[in-house]
Amino acid sequence: MNAELIWVLSLLAVAVILFATDKVRMDAVALMVIVAFVLSGTLTLSEAFSGFSDPNVILIAALFIIGEGLVRTGVAARMGSWLVQVAGSSETKMLVLLMVTVAGLGAFMSSTGVVAIFIPVVLSVSARMKIAPSGLMMPLSFAGLISGMMTLVATPPNLVVNSELLREGLQGFHFFSVTPIGAVILLLGIGYMLVARFTLKGRERDDGKEGWKRRTFRDLIKEYRLSGRARRLAIRPGSPLIGQRLDDLKLRERYGANVIGLERWRRFRRVIVNATGGTEFRVRDVLLIDMSNSEVDLREFCGEQMLEPMILRGEYFSDQALDVGMAEVVMTPESELMGQAVRQIAFRSRYGLNVVGIKRNGEAIAGGLLDEPLQLGDTLLVVGNWKLISQLGQQSRDFVVLNLPVEEQEASPAHSQAPHAIFCLALMVALMLTDEVPNPVAAIIACLLMGKFRCIDSESAWKAIHWPSIILIVGMMPFALALQKTGGVDLIVKGLMEVGGGYGPHLMLVCLFVLCATIGLFISNTATAVLMAPIALAAAKSMGVSPYPFAMVVAMAASAAFMTPVSSPVNTLVLGPGNYQFSDFVKIGVPFTLIVMVVCVLLIPVLFPF
Incomplete structure (x- = not known):
């Protein structure tokens, strides 16, 4: 072992310790590694910075953007809503659909992002089904990890391994090369979690913690006594409202009816549009009206205006969270509007939002909201467009937005562009499947189109x-090159050959998987793939067998980060919401990791023969 190799291994050990202790940011450690290699003369300047020119780094960055486009257009959130509707009250069905949906979405976007989106969905479902979130949170994180095994672009380790194949002059994997393995592991994971979830039952969240006090639409509706006050009324053909502007109709003055929203058909579905003074009504529009100030009989009102009452369920606002927002606001002490009523302020005309509730001294005011003079300390509940709610807090000197409900996380600023986002994703996948266009170029085309369509x-x-991840990949790539130049790869391969080389390639796959899984306990799966990919290819070359099964086992092992809550960000995300302990992941994750290893060792050689 020469001095240069000792230096590289020492630097690697220091980096691993810093990653494991989390005392220094991972991207900062990666940049320090680059500097250390250049200053020590181990690598040239171009070699140390070669990661910045790697096409897969561009591909990974583009995939982050595409994933964000799916979030902003509400594609992921709608999948969550569909999940709740289909599963109903069945916990088993919910677990199966949850894992399938998360694995499917995570195949094309960041698994961390998908899990973050579904955490509030799982919390809501758990509350509705009256079960502990712990029974669904770990299946959620496991599905997020398994999603990395579903497509070539699902996770950076797959792309890192594929890049190493191309660097060696070999043909890379295809888009769906990993899918058969991932599908088998997903099925086994679902079956495993259906049994293992019972060991996680009984842990309820500590709702007394400050972090869990964020309210929902349902909470606000109850606090402000909105139940029973709102009505949904459809405009029938021949109605005198058709073609009239809201301000001209003076529904507040004539009937005490406050129009707080409007459903309108757009692209084969009803969406909520903001009701302003200039809104012109159309046939088939559905008015959402607050009748708390009205003394007029509802039947008389509907008959005179040719309106048809429609069902308004308690979950209405929650179901419409993509289109309509709700928030509490309070008037600033220096506001000139103090003492004026909502009607005098012309709140809707000025801010584009409707006041549907007022709370004074902690109690909701029952009626006469529009004519009630506002006092210092009053809290107003407003309903309207999420963007306008945000603008009210940022641009108005008269009001401060106090609390945004949980549903704000599900709001999608570009949800009307969802079909375009799906088209861009489908186009990217199609281009990658044809192999006529390089994968990074296909991803960039999809990103540009998402920008064009305003997704x-x-x-x-x-x-x-996620720039820390990009810098981490770029900073760890020189390690592989340094290990090759100093003989480190040959040394590690020699050690592997002594352990399992004489027992055939299957045992070598076991050794590679165990080594990857062990390293993955201390550093990220991306860094693990960067280090292990060249070692796997060198081991295959030393044994005189195909490099593809060896490369594939590294990719799969890098995603098998099930054993601890710090092995992957998705595990860390569900640790608090699921109220898990460290031992829970060890108890559930270690056996499943062994199952994944057995599947990989048996299945990969069938799909990619030695």
Whole structure:
């Protein structure tokens, strides 16, 4: 072992310790590694910075943007809503559909992002079904990890391994090369979690913790006594409202009816549109009206205006969270509007939002909201467009937005562009499948089209890229090159050959999987793939067998981060909401990791013969 190799291994050990202790940011550690290699003369400047020119780094950045486009257009959130509707009250059905949906979405976007989206969905479902979230949170995280085994672009380790194949002059994997393995593991994972979830039952969240006090639409509706006050009324053909502007009709003055929203058919579905003074009514529009100030008989009102009452369920606002927002606001002490009533302020005309509730001294005011003079300390509940609610808090000197409900996380600023986002995703997959266009170029085309269709804007695209992950990949790539130059790869391969080389390639796959899984306990799966990919290819070359099964086992093992809550960000995300302990992941994750290893060792050689 030469001095240069000792230096590289020492630097690797220091990096692993820093990753494991989390005392220094991972991207900062990666940049320090680059500097250390250049200053020590181990690598040239171009070699140390070669990661910045790797096409897969561009591909990974583009995939972050595409995933954000799916979030902003509400594609992921709608999948969550569909999940709740289909599963009903069956916990088993919910678990199966949850894992399938998360694995499917995670095949094309960040698994961390998908899990983050579904955490509030699972919490809501758990509350509705009156079960502990712990029974669904770990299946959620496991499905997020398994999603990395579903397609080539599902997770950075797959792309890192594929890049190493191309660097060695070999043909890379196809888009769906990993899918058969991932599908088998997903099926086994569902069966495993259906049994293992019973060991996680009984742990309820501590709702006394400050972090869990964020309210829902349902909570606000109850606090402000909105139940029974709102009505849904459809405009029938021949109604005198058709073609009239809201301000001209003076429904508040004539009937005490406050129009707080409007459902309108757009692209084969009803969406909520903001009701302003200039809104012109059309046939088939559905008015959402607050009748709390009205003394007029509802039947008389509907008959005179040719309106048809429709069902208004308690979950209405929650179901419409993509289109309509709800928030509590309070008037600032220096506001000139103090003492004026909502009607005098012309709140709807000025801010584009409707006041549907007022709370004074902790109690909701029963009626006469529009004519009630506002006092210092009053809290107003407003309903309207999420963007307008945000603008009220940012631009108005008269009001401060106090609390945004949980549903705000599900709001999608570009939800009307969802069909375009799906088209962009489908186009990217199609281009990748044809192999006529390089994968990074296909992803960039999809990103540009998402920008063209306004699925995402430039600021959101820039923020969507997880730069620490990009820098981590770029910074760890020189390690593989340094280990090759100093003989480190040959040394590790020699050790592997001594352990399992004489027993055939199957045992070597076991050794590679165990080594990857062990390293993955201390550093990220991406960094693990960067280090292990060249070792796997060198081991295959040493044994005189095909490199593809060896490369594939590294990719699969890198995603098999089931054993601890710090092995992967998706595990860390569900740790608090599921009220898990460290031992829960060890108890559930270790056996499943062994199952995944057995599947990989037996199945990969069938799909990719030695």
